[in-house]
Amino acid sequence: MACTSTPVPCEIPEVVECRGERFRLFLDAATLQQRIAELGRQISQDYEGKRPILIGVLNGAFMFLADLMRYITIDCEVDFLKLSSYGAEKVSSGQVYELKKIDADIRGRHVLIVEDIVDTGLSMQFILERLKEYEPASVATVTLLHKVEATQVDVPLDYVGFRIPNKFVIGYGLDYGQLARNLASIYILDDNP
Numbered sequence: 001m002a003c004t005s006t007p008v009p010c011e012i013p014e015v016v017e018c019r020g021e022r023f024r025l026f027l028d029a030a031t032l033q034q035r036i037a038e039l040g041r042q043i044s045q046d047y048e049g050k051r052p053i054l055i056g057v058l059n060g061a062f063m064f065l066a067d068l069m070r071y072i073t074i075d076c077e078v079d080f081l082k083l084s085s086y087g088a089e090k091v092s093s094g095q096v097y098e099l100k101k102i103d104a105d106i107r108g109r110h111v112l113i114v115e116d117i118v119d120t121g122l123s124m125q126f127i128l129e130r131l132k133e134y135e136p137a138s139v140a141t142v143t144l145l146h147k148v149e150a151t152q153v154d155v156p157l158d159y160v161g162f163r164i165p166n167k168f169v170i171g172y173g174l175d176y177g178q179l180a181r182n183l184a185s186i187y188i189l190d191d192n193p
């Protein structure tokens with residue numbers, strides 16, 4: 001029978017290849033969904049009556065944001081901004097480019113910035129600075145992944161899905177040269193292929 005149970009697929013490969021490099025299964029789809037459900041519950045409790053607006057950071061956060069919102073049970077809104085700093089590389093260029101600004105008027109609103117990953121922290125630092133200009137009532141940060149050892153700047157992280165080692169990861173929205181975003185699980189670079 002055909003599998004219809006997305007976003008947790010029946011078949012989860014242990015190893016994938018992307019652009020000639022090997023990645024091994026790190027966080028499977030069920031583990032991701034379980035943790036995201038917890039984050040959704042927590043946010044629903046913390047923001048009851050506040051009608052928060054979730055700002056997803058494109059492209060990487062699209063899948064996490066879509067799932068997270070389905071686990072939030074209070075009234076909430078969504079908008080997006082788009083940044084880029086990695087290009088097709090596995091390390092940050094150190095320069096954050098803003099490719100799309102938010103459309104929503106967030107003055108006086110409770111804002112949750114939703115990221116797929118905080119690595120060097122430069123993107124999150126950039127967003128926090130940028131959003132301050134709009135004078136929201138509050139700003140909190142949500143990230144599915146945090147590479148603790150790689151973070152170079154002090155950014156407040158309010159909701160963290162998983163703390164992970166300093167290795168390149170792909171899948172579940174995270175790309176390598178625009179590929180692999182469609183994987184339902186997260187894979188980590190295999191140093192000893």
Ligand SMILES: O=P(O)(O)OC[C@H]1O[C@H](OP(=O)(O)OP(=O)(O)O)[C@H](O)[C@@H]1O
Nearest residue numbers: 059060084085086118119120121122123
């Ligand atoms: O903490 P940092 O070192 O700044 O890295 C985190 C950022 O890197 C990725 O974006 P990327 O620039 O690769 O663009 P993408 O989301 O379109 O893939 C990710 O989505 C974060 O926004």
Ligand SMILES: Nc1nc2[nH]cnc2c(=O)[nH]1
Nearest residue numbers: 119167168169170174175
């Ligand atoms: N795909 C991907 N994008 C990132 N952006 C910052 N760190 C990472 C990472 O480990 N993987």
